[in-house]
Amino acid sequence: MxxxxxxxxxxxxxxxxxxxxxxxxxxxxxxxxxxxxxxxxxxxxxxxxxxxxxxxxxxxxxxxxxxxxxxxxxxxxxxxxxxxxxxxxxxxxxxxxxxxxxxxxxxxxxxxxxxxxxxxxxxxxxxxxxxxxxxxxxxxxxxxxxxxxxxxxxxxxxxxxxxxxxxxxxxxxxxxxxxxxxxxxxxxxxxxxxxGVPNDDPYGDAPSPLELVAEFPERTEAWTVAMKRFQDAAEEFNAILQAGTAELNGRPASNFAAKLVVLRRVAAELESPTQRIVDAGDEYMRTLLGIDPAFRALAEIGNAQTTVTPEDRTALAQAQDSVRGMVQAGEEATEQVRSAINSGRNLARLSRDMRPALKRYETGSQNIIDGQAVMQEWADLLDEVQFPADDALPTGVSDNPSHTQLP
The missing domain is CATH 3.40.50.10140 (Toll/interleukin-1 receptor homology (TIR) domain)
Known part of the structure; x- marks a missing residue:
């Protein structure tokens, strides 16, 4: 039916x-x-x-x-x-x-x-x-x-x-x-x-789409900071893990006691970076959910472009590029954390001492993976927004989004 x-x-x-x-x-x-x-x-x-x-x-x-x-x-x-x-x-x-x-x-x-x-x-x-x-x-x-x-x-x-x-x-x-x-x-x-949606009380206190869009730069900056914090902690995590793996490979295959000593030391070294990964992953997802209202307002304005000035449209195009950059960065981060999670699960089978740190890494990284789904939805919405052709812009208005600041 x-x-x-x-x-x-x-x-x-x-x-x-x-x-x-x-x-x-x-x-x-x-x-x-x-x-x-x-x-x-x-x-x-x-x-x-x-x-x-x-x-x-x-x-x-x-x-x-x-x-x-x-x-x-x-x-x-x-x-x-x-x-x-x-x-x-x-x-x-x-x-x-x-x-x-x-x-x-x-x-x-x-x-x-x-x-x-x-x-x-x-x-x-x-x-x-x-x-x-x-x-x-x-x-x-x-x-x-x-x-x-x-x-x-x-x-x-x-x-x-x-x-x-x-x-x-x-x-x-x-x-x-x-x-x-x-x-x-x-x-x-x-x-x-x-x-931003028409209702029976046009004079209510709900923020307008333009007011929400005005928050976009500040919120995306917070996302950038969270992403950088995660990347820094993840790099330290990977460096410790790689050094530990190299040391393990250098030990005799039959010397299990020596290998466990190495794994315990590595687990202790991972305590700090994995805790920072948990904190940064949580902040990353929270900032994305905070951006969501501003982004949806941005899409609403884009779909109502007949009432928006060329300058506004150019500013929206800049934000559009910003979101695409976020999606790409998220895709790269997601691929990296998926690989690290798989490697971590293999190590967790070798040592109980490693499991708490590796579990923290997976918890923090899961927010990065989930954030990608949120940003991909934004990208899908952007594909549906119709922007005017370049020749629709009046003389003197740049068609290069990088030359225009968001309102």
């Missing part, structure tokens, strides 16, 4: 290994929620469960690019494997940023499927920190009870009723008018109206 944008749609994001371990229980849960919703409302709620299905990708893009103008629920099934999955975290951050932009955070309805270490709002893993602040449903015990039993059926009924209540709240709210692919945001906003 083909669903229009007017129909509610849900996306269940989960680690496939969890579903396989429970013999398809997560997929059956999605079906049960869907059917219970139909019983309660008489309406259809399609829940997509297979991201490898082309229809998932098409519908996901349709909903995200449409700025969630119609009701779209995101149901992440939280588990250790969920947070270990790059794809799960990418979907989580993409949906989180979009709902935050529009002030519709209720569209994110998480299920804590199993116990998750460090699932607290103060976690240095930003995906965990954000998930901990959501109104997630605790399913740790329910995943072990009989699916046909009254307790499980009641829990499914409660979820479906919550979705019904959310749908009713959405239907009572006036639709917001926003250009496709544009979701201007206010990081602190919890209201139903996003800043």
């Amino acid at each position: 083909d669903y229009d944008l007017d129909n509610a749609v849900g996306f269940l994001s989960y680690a496939h290994i969890d579903d396989e371990a429970d013999q398809g229980r997560i997929r059956r849960l999605a079906k049960k929620i869907q059917m219970e919703y139909r019983v309660l409302t008489g309406e259809t709620l399609e829940i997509f469960v297979d991201r490898s299905d082309i229809r998932w990708g098409q519908k996901w893009k349709e909903r995200i690019d449409g700025a969630l103008q119609s009701t779209t629920f995101f149901i992440p099934v939280l588990s250790p494997s969920f947070f270990a999955s790059d794809e799960c975290r990418r979907e989580f951050f993409e949906f989180y940023n979009t709902t935050r932009a529009l002030g519709v955070s209720k569209y994110l309805l998480a299920i804590r499927y199993t116990a998750v270490e460090d699932l607290v709002s103060t976690s240095r893993n930003q995906a965990k920190a954000i998930a901990a602040e959501t109104q997630y449903k605790d399913w740790e015990r329910l995943r072990l009870v009989d699916e046909a039993g009254a307790e499980h059926r009641q829990a499914v009924n409660d979820l479906a009723k919550e979705l019904r209540v959310l749908m009713q709240e959405v239907q009572r709210q006036p639709a917001q008018d926003s250009a496709p692919g544009v979701r201007t945001s206010d990081a602190a906003s919890q209201d139903s109206t996003a800043p």
